[in-house]
Amino acid sequence: MKVVVWLAEGTWQACVDAAAEVAPPSASIALLHVIDPALASDVSDAFAGLVGRGTRGDPGAAVGAAAARAAEQLLAAAAARLDRPSSPVRRTGRLEREVVAAAEGADLLVVARDGPVSRLGPRSLNPPTRFVVDHAPCAVLLVWPTAPPAVDTIPPPPPHKATPPHKAAPPKKAAPPHKAAPPPPPH
Amino acid sequence: MWAVLLLAVVLAFAVVRPRGLPEATAAVPAAAIAIGGGLVPWAAARDEMIMLGPTVGFLAAILVLAHLADAWGVFAFAGGLAARASRGSPTRLLTVVFAIAAAVTAVLSLDATVVLLTPVVFATAAAAGVRARPQVYACTHLANAGSLLLPVANLTNLLAFGATGLTFLGFAGMMALPWLAVLAVEYAVFRWFFAGDLATPARPAPVEPAPAPRFALAVLALTLAGFAAAEPMGVAPAWIAAAGAVVLAVPLVVRAPDRRRTAWEVARATNPLFCFFVFGLGVVVLALRRHGLDDLITSLTPGHADLLGLLAVAGLAALLANLVNNVPATLVLVPVVAHSPGLVLAALIGVNVGPNLTYVGSLATLLWRRILHARDQPPATSAFLRLGAISVPACLLAAVVALWVALKLSTVL
Numbered sequence: 001m002k003v004v005v006w007l008a009e010g011t012w013q014a015c016v017d018a019a020a021e022v023a024p025p026s027a028s029i030a031l032l033h034v035i036d037p038a039l040a041s042d043v044s045d046a047f048a049g050l051v052g053r054g055t056r057g058d059p060g061a062a063v064g065a066a067a068a069r070a071a072e073q074l075l076a077a078a079a080a081r082l083d084r085p086s087s088p089v090r091r092t093g094r095l096e097r098e099v100v101a102a103a104e105g106a107d108l109l110v111v112a113r114d115g116p117v118s119r120l121g122p123r124s125l126n127p128p129t130r131f132v133v134d135h136a137p138c139a140v141l142l143v144w145p146t147a148p149p150a151v152d153t154i155p156p157p158p159p160h161k162a163t164p165p166h167k168a169a170p171p172k173k174a175a176p177p178h179k180a181a182p183p184p185p186p187h
Numbered sequence: 188m189w190a191v192l193l194l195a196v197v198l199a200f201a202v203v204r205p206r207g208l209p210e211a212t213a214a215v216p217a218a219a220i221a222i223g224g225g226l227v228p229w230a231a232a233r234d235e236m237i238m239l240g241p242t243v244g245f246l247a248a249i250l251v252l253a254h255l256a257d258a259w260g261v262f263a264f265a266g267g268l269a270a271r272a273s274r275g276s277p278t279r280l281l282t283v284v285f286a287i288a289a290a291v292t293a294v295l296s297l298d299a300t301v302v303l304l305t306p307v308v309f310a311t312a313a314a315a316g317v318r319a320r321p322q323v324y325a326c327t328h329l330a331n332a333g334s335l336l337l338p339v340a341n342l343t344n345l346l347a348f349g350a351t352g353l354t355f356l357g358f359a360g361m362m363a364l365p366w367l368a369v370l371a372v373e374y375a376v377f378r379w380f381f382a383g384d385l386a387t388p389a390r391p392a393p394v395e396p397a398p399a400p401r402f403a404l405a406v407l408a409l410t411l412a413g414f415a416a417a418e419p420m421g422v423a424p425a426w427i428a429a430a431g432a433v434v435l436a437v438p439l440v441v442r443a444p445d446r447r448r449t450a451w452e453v454a455r456a457t458n459p460l461f462c463f464f465v466f467g468l469g470v471v472v473l474a475l476r477r478h479g480l481d482d483l484i485t486s487l488t489p490g491h492a493d494l495l496g497l498l499a500v501a502g503l504a505a506l507l508a509n510l511v512n513n514v515p516a517t518l519v520l521v522p523v524v525a526h527s528p529g530l531v532l533a534a535l536i537g538v539n540v541g542p543n544l545t546y547v548g549s550l551a552t553l554l555w556r557r558i559l560h561a562r563d564q565p566p567a568t569s570a571f572l573r574l575g576a577i578s579v580p581a582c583l584l585a586a587v588v589a590l591w592v593a594l595k596l597s598t599v600l
Contacts, residue, residue, distance in 0.1 A: 008318075009313065009316055009317065009318045009319075009387075009389075010277075010316050010317060010318060010387045010388060010389040010390065011387060011388065013390060038570075039309075039319065039320060039323055042323075042324070042327070042546070042570075042571050043301075043305055043323060043327060045546060045547040045552075045553075045556055045571070046301055046305075046327035046330070046546055046547065047301055047302065048547050048552055048556060049512075049542055049545075049546060049547040049549070049552060050297070050298060050301060051198075051201050051210070051512045051513075051514050051515075051549075052201060052210045052211075052214075052461050052464040052465065052468070052514065053298065053458065053461055054209050054210065054458065054460060054461060055204060055207045057302050059301060059302050059303075059305045059306050062305075062306035062309075063305065063306050063309045063323065066306055066309050066310045066313065067309070067313070069310075069313075070310070070313035070314070114383075114387045115383050115386050115387070116382075116383075116386035117386070117388055123383075126383040126384065126387070127383065145387075145388050146388050
């Protein structure tokens with residue numbers, strides 16, 4: 001069994017814990033971290049916007065280097081927390097695309113919710129995570145990074161949809177053909 | 188016509204920067220051509236450079252001061268402070284970064300925020316287990332939009348400061364309300380735009396307290412007080428900044444294992460080629476102004492500093508800043524509106540807040556960087572552009588209304 005664990009800042013601990021719990025001892029575990037280079041490149045662009053400063057001291061390069069360092073620290077901390085054999089996978093690019101690509105051929109992808117976790121619902125997934133869950137080419141284990149909120153955090157159903165459509169009174173329309181009164185015989 | 192061509196070449200060179208050559212490579216010869224070719228009489232060019240002298244001198248001094256503050260650990264200290272104050276909450280970290288970025292921009296100018304503070308903020312967020320996007324973008328946005336408060340915060344402010352006729356504290360007093368308005372609008376936009384990133388729960392990691400670089404902080408505070416105190420006595424802020432830089436540099440160089448190298452690094456932080464670029468650009472823009480641009484801009488700008496006039500000037504300034512970059516935009520606009528201090532301040536709001544729209548300073552830079560990026564990697568996300576499209580119009584409006592209120596309340600202007 002091949003398990004890919006997507007490690008993202010702030011939520012990776014929950015993914016590692018879940019992987020340790022569900023992956024059988026024989027499973028191979030890949031710890032995946034993706035760096036989105038857009039952030040460093042945007043900082044470079046902001047520096048380029050300061051006209052006349054030359055090319056020395058581009059802070060985008062410093063941000064890129066700091067991102068690489070932070071990724072290594074995160075991978076090391078995750079491997080230590082997992083405390084069983086695993087292999088690090090480093091990727092660079094758009095988060096959602098890279099994670100889906102890295103999950104190709106895997107049996108299980110472990111992902112954490114990363115939006116507002118105060119209530120149950122679709123907002124508990126930020127857009128990249130939503131993309132990954134929707135496009136994953138394998139089974140997905142979607143974990144809560146914190147204790148999941150109570151079921152009553154789901155807002156009450158809106159009044160006009162109080163009854164599911166299939167149980168609702170049939171809309172006013174002509175009776176189905178097989179029960180329809182036979183057309184009056186022609187004179 | 189030739190003047191337009193000269194400016195176009197200077198700006199295109201600054202955007203493309205072929206082979207990483209400094210921007211002065213084109214600006215200085217272009218200025219020489221403008222003078223030699225008779226587009227600008229030598230006397231006028233000399234007067235322009237004399238007028239720019241104190242500004243460029245200050246620029247060099249403040250760049251060194253920021254470099255030295257970094258060497259003394261001021262930025263690392265600010266990062267540690269932000270990490271501890273945020274207590275692991277991405278939203279609190281954003282709030283603290285807003286405060287720090289606004290303060291650094293106001294005192295040490297926008298270069299310090301973009302070049303020195305941004306990497307520190309990224310590292311701080313990463314160490315705190317927080318997704319760094321909102322905080323990093325906050326630094327780049329506030330470097331521009333947060334530079335309204337003090338004349339020393341932005342090269343554009345320095346170029347226009349003389350035309351306002353205000354004192355150092357008078358300028359700060361007039362711009363305090365617009366500055367606060369911009370900070371409030373930016374903060375609200377950031378909270379909304381990055382709601383998803385800010386909601387990601389983070390597990391606070393223990394932060395080692397960094398020792399406060401008390402000597403450097405005290406020198407910076409004295410320098411800031413010196414700007415305000417010395418200016419009425421006719422001492423240019425450049426001297427105060429230079430004095431602060433010397434006080435910070437001497438112990439650093441004396442204690443360094445390789446004194447010559449440390450001294451060389453301090454000297455190099457003045458970025459002399461940037462200073463030459465500003466001189467060259469000033470002369471080339473003067474050539475253009477003398478050949479029709481002043482008349483064109485005059486016909487476009489309103490004459491009165493009423494609310495509509497302020498809005499129109501700020502809007503025009505923001506537009507120009509996005510077309511040709513904000514330094515040339517300031518050089519073009521300020522002489523035209525110099526008759527009304529209120530309009531000069533409105534123009535500053537435009538050229539300072541406006542660049543966040545295209546975030547790379549100008550449309551041309553944006554297009555060129557897109558072409559560059561398309562070659563080596565897929566184009567970056569458009570998040571930055573969307574953020575600018577939302578925040579810039581709102582900030583401009585809020586700041587201009589705040590300026591209008593400040594002008595009404597003011598007894599100085």
